[in-house]
Amino acid sequence: MKLVFAVIQRVFYAAILLLAVIVLNFFMMHLAPGDIADSIAQTMGGADEEIMKEIRADYGLDKPFLTQLGQYIFKVAQFDLGYSYFYTQPVTTLILAKIPATLLLVITSQILALIVGVLLGVQSAKNPNGISSFVVSMLALFGYAAPVFWTGILLLIAFSLKIPIFPVAGMYDVMVEGSFFVEALDVLKHLVLPVVTLSSIFLALYSRLCRASMMEVLGSDYIRTAKAKGLSRNEIIYKHALKNALSPVITLAGLQLSAVVSGAVLVEAVYSWPGLGTLAFNSILSRDTPTILGILFFSSLVVIVGNLLTDLVLRLIDPRMRGSE
Amino acid sequence: MMAPILKVENLSVELKTKEGTSPVIDNLSFELNAGETLSFVGESGCGKSMTALGIMGLLPEKISRVSSGRILFQGEDLASVTQKRLQEIRGNEISMIFQEPMTSLNPVYTIGEQIGEILRRHKGLNRKQSFLQALDLIEAVQIPDTKNKIHSYPFQLSGGQRQRVMIAMALACEPKILVADEPTTALDVTVQAQIFDLLKELRVKTNTAIILITHDMGVVYEMAQKMIVMYAGRKVEEGSVNQVIKSPAHPYTQGLISCVPHLTEKQPEVRERLLEIPGIVPGLTSFGLNKCLFESRCHKSVEKCLSSKPDSQSISTGHQANCWNLGK
């Protein structure tokens, strides 16, 4: 019951955040020099007054400011983000077609970064002076300082140009056709480099934090109790210590979500991955304002939903988060 | 008479510090019989807890180690057995409860799980059996509302209840020895009495020998049959509780006991001078020196105390003290 209430509260709060994103979008649209009609006209390569008027009416630009805001919120709440004259499609349709690719990239790289980061962190916490500790500190430096697009290009040069193991760009090979399995394998091959690139930043963060939190946990009283109970080293580390050491790592992963989406934009640009980032890149080049704002809305939605899920996972692993009854 | 269940012979434990290594336990020997309660007393930093951790094989890795001596548990030297064997013994034949009940339980597992786990580990029970036995154990340590409490997490329990859970865990496998390191220091006085009553009751039921570490003479008097007074890593006096408390021989013991007025009604002449012991325990660097380490705080010190470490002097049967100036 408590959990249900907490979830409802979080969802309500998430909805408010989303509303704020919509309002922000609206203000950006109005503060920008020239209105939507201008930018649409520009994407269409010029338009006469008649069409301009039509577009202005279509977007309600002839109405008072607050009415416009209300209408905008109402429309966005129904996932109507306007029409892209550049792609000649509704923005929502356009974005929904691209979102799966981005989600695939983002989720896979986060899972990879978390798993490898946690394993590395645990390993190096077990031997603070061992090789894995060295790897973690090197990774931490590299992961922070290397621009992600540069890492991507380096990997591209190494593993698809010099040693051609992986495809250079895109998500599918048009030549590959066959069963679901064959096509999935093809996507997987295309996925490897972008995922490795994107996870490199977060791998560094997570392994360093996991190492620190694991070392702190290993020095705590309840680990001494677990030893006194005669548990094996593995039981102590993977059952008693890890579950405690994980909370800060998951919390950090939640906080990093917006950075993950940002990183995905750059990685997509490097590998021509057909997701939101590439769409954003193209629509900025073509000054397609409705699409750009639509992407900002949907990517914020991804982060907000991701935060909700993080919160839920934290509640699952740490009973103290659920609150005492 | 039966052979003692635990026999510690000339145990020394080294601790690495910035200045080098110092013997935090210096040549300690004692015996513990089945069903007996032996108490270690002394101020903080005297090596009481290190003794407990040494017996458990839980000395802080990398900074401390057993440098010499043997810890014979039923004839088996715990100082030289493998980690695997030690794991089999810990929690099963020798178990321990700690000073800090608030932090000694894992916050993310239910207490049922934490008790059940030890039964599955050592007694080979399955989940269901271990759950049922955990229920019995929680009931045995007198935690009310057992059926619900077994699903509680540590943060939902009071300090006293957590220590009861620790006791339930420690006694789950009916160990031969229970090491209790200041089990009530962090608790309220009323809870303290309840915990000791519980320990006494359980001891009678299971015939478990208890090593009780405390700095509270009242607790010693109430709980233990034998006691060892430690100072700066060394044993300074040993005997039955009656012998030591009624006629303490070592000036340090006299000082400790005089700090607790109601125990020392018969010795007003000591109390006058030693209501408290002046000074503090010497720094770790001087722990190994060949002299009496209590000398700087002792009103009875003689020249010899500075030049050599006091031997054990017998006072009466089973009662000895390490002092150059006994009874003078």
Place this chain on the structure above:
Amino acid sequence: MKEKENKEKEEKPRHPLSEVFDMYIRNFSAVCAMFVLIVIIILAIFGPSLYPTDPFEMVWMPFSPPGQEGFLLGTDYLGRDLMAGLVHGARVSILVGISAAFMSVVIGITIGALAGYYRGTIEEILMRLTEFFQVLPTLLFSMVIVALFGASLPMIVIAIGLVSWTAVARITRAEFLRIRELEFVMASRASGASDFRLIFSVILPNALPPIIVQAALMVGSAILFEAGLSFLGLSDPNIVSWGQIIGSNRQYILDASYTVTVPGLAIFVTVLAISLVGDGLNDALNPKLRRR
């Protein structure tokens, strides 16, 4: 041993900054990083006048590899001198990095300080605002700003500064919450100091150490951020920057991979140096670590 301790205590108290300096000097990698960073900054300031070749001018055959024909780092697909691009680009990267970091630190300190000092409704509102900015995907948001308002250098600085202040605000707030309860703050409060004085001259100076460390790291992040935007083509087309060189050359990695790897290395080394300096500052400023 005790005598030694006493002797140490009797030494006359030293200026706290000189103590921090001593701590910093002991950290070998931080000192090296500081040295590298100083070289880069000098390069950014004086480089363009010492190496006046126009980075946009075609000076030689395209795709000349490094080390030939007097062009140390070779030329790119338009035959532009890569060395000139690096030297001139350093100025933009450092300038944008520092000003964007400065902007986000100012915003972050203001919001964090007000939230931590006043508590209550103000704190609630400001922290919700902070959370809101944490939810926005930073790069996308600044892409939108630059796309809508134009890709001039000041707009890029604003776009970066506007999205990266949240960490500073959180740290400042946490420090304020801790420090405002300390005795010396109570004492100044009791002696009638104004809120403004309490915030800026009593609490803030004591909250600075972790903020300084974060600010150092922010410069690095801002440089990365600028590089990312330029890489995507969202930079002032008339000003060369490291990210922009990579972005414009990335189609030609097969012909001339150095046009991408070398500027990337420049970013990497700069940000690495900044982060090592940050780590060094952290160790030197953190009194808990100093005790060890």
